[in-house]
Amino acid sequence: MxxxxxxxxxxxxxxxxxxxxxxxxxxxxxxxxxxxxxxxxxxxxxxxxxxxxxxPGFIDAHVHIIGGGGEGGFKTRTPEIQLSDIVVGGITTVVGCLGTDGVCRDLKALLAKSRALEEEGISTYIYSGSYAIPVNTITSSCKSDIMLIDKIIGIGEVAISDHRSSQPTYEEFIKVVADARVGGLLSGKAGVVNVHLGYGERRLQYLVRMIKETEIPIKQVIPTHINRSTSLFEAGIEFAKLGGIIDITTSSDPDHLEKDEVKASTALKIALERGIPVEQIQFTSDGQGSLPIFNKKREFIGLGIGSTKSLYIEVRDAVIKDGVDLEVALKVITSNVATNLKLYNKGxxxxxxxxxxxxxxxxxxxxxxxxxxxxxxxxxxxxxxxxxxxx
Structure with missing residues (x-):
């Protein structure tokens, strides 16, 4: 018809x-x-x-489609996402990823879930790897994962500047980015590395050092959760001024005791006012991921859960509450993401x-x-x- x-x-x-x-x-x-x-x-x-x-249909490039979490023990593992949770928020394409738990959650299950959601009607892709380095893979390496598995378009979310990360050295981190880049070049995919940022004082130091010391293009890495604190957001603005992409997370937990998070819609407005081209900004939801609450001693005290619905809610708030032009705001969940991930039929x-x-x-x-x-x-x-x- x-x-x-x-x-x-x-x-x-x-x-x-x-x-x-x-x-x-x-x-x-x-x-x-x-x-x-x-x-x-x-x-x-x-x-x-x-x-x-x-x-255009919305693209959410950071979704824990098989659930995530577990920072409060096994009972805190978040459930798999359902199709209706995605489409009701206008999302028609998702990129699935693993999070803190790369043991009980694995890439084969992530790949299977992405294929299931595709069969149910939306478009899906995934990242190889998880928080830790050495990264999890399905084949022998992240490079071959990207080259040989159709749905794998990059690596992530690799955690740095976070007490939950594997505390990789700079050299270990750069090796992952280099492999992802070559895998992307050889397969015609984006080969990006989705970089999880925590509250650590190092913030984006590895990424800035990469720009200064290697030939790897700055847009090969996409740092996410850039708005989780004011200080990290300021570092993200400086990274964007160097030409980098910044990924603003739309899910949030207002009761988090530790954070002075910048609301996504407000973060977009501020970034634009600071002269950052909108093409260097994207939103992702962190949907179905856990939002663990830690006190100042890094002790777990509670848990929320990310929502894919927040993706468009924050775009809408940017327009209605923060005065961002509609066609500008839409780009952070449509054409920008499609360009960053080389999804040529999307956005x-x-x-x-x-x-x-x-x-x-x-x-x-x-x-x-x-x-x-x-x-x-x-x-x-x-x-x-x-x-x-x-x-």
Whole structure:
């Protein structure tokens, strides 16, 4: 069946005006003005998007799709994510990763879950590795993981500046980045390293040293959780001024005793005001990951859980509460991420791209309809396509 979305104002993510979008075979077949549908034409479903805005489907590049955590013992392991938790927030592409636990959570399970979510309707990729160095792999190395396994597009999240990290040396860290880069070059993938940052005083020192001492491009590493404290965020701004990408986390726990976290929407506004090009900024949710709460002695005292829904909530807040231009804010969860990860069919409302689309109310920017690869997953804010074991 052909689907036509009529009369919506399209942000591609740049604003291109009121258009009709024709979807066929999971792709955007055409973008035209005021199309007329002939009588007795092939079956066509028409969605009237009058008074609504149409965005590219959102990309969440840091999701613990098989759960995470365990910092408070086995009972604190967070559960696997469900399809509806993803699509209800407008997300049509996810990148799965392991976290602190690289023992009871492994890459084979991560790969299997990504394939399951793909079968259920969205697009999925994963990172090889986990917090620790030497990194976890499925094949003999992270380089061969990237080269030989279709869904593996990089390494992460590798932890530094954190009391939970494996405390790798600079040389060990750089070797991982170098292998990821070569694996990406040889396979045509991004080969990025998603770098987890904690509260440690070293902050981004390894990354800055990499720029000064090696030939590795600065955008080969993407530091995440950059807004977890004011001091780390300031270091992230300086890193961005050198040309680096900064990844702002949208999930947060307001009761965390230790942090002076910068809210994601506010972080975006500040970064833009400091002159950081929006193309160097992306949001990720840390969805389904644990948000452990430690006191000043690094003792575990509580636990929250990340939400993929926060990804768009923070973009919406950036527009409505912080005054960021809509087409600028959208880039941090669409085109920027697609570019950083070399996901060439994602992140744009454009002919021949995947038909991943989000339709929102113009008045309040609430999500109404979500398409993933041409299939309507959410309608009128209600999930139509649920995971295999969801009720």
């Amino acid at each position: 052909i689907t036509i979305i009529k009369n919506g104002e399209v942000y591609a993510p740049e604003y291109i005006g009121k258009k009709d979008i024709i979807i066929a075979g999971g792709k955007i077949e055409a973008i035209v003005e005021n199309i007329t549908i002939p009588q007795n034409f092939a079956p066509v479903k028409v969605i009237n998007a009058e008074g609504k805005l149409v965005f 744009l409302v454009q002919e021949s791209k995947d038909a991943d689309l989000v339709i929102v109310n113009k008045s309040d920017l609430t999500i109404q309809t979500v398409f993933a690869k041409g299939v309507e997953m959410v309608s009128d804010g209600k999930v139509l396509v649920k995971g295999t074991f969801e009720k």
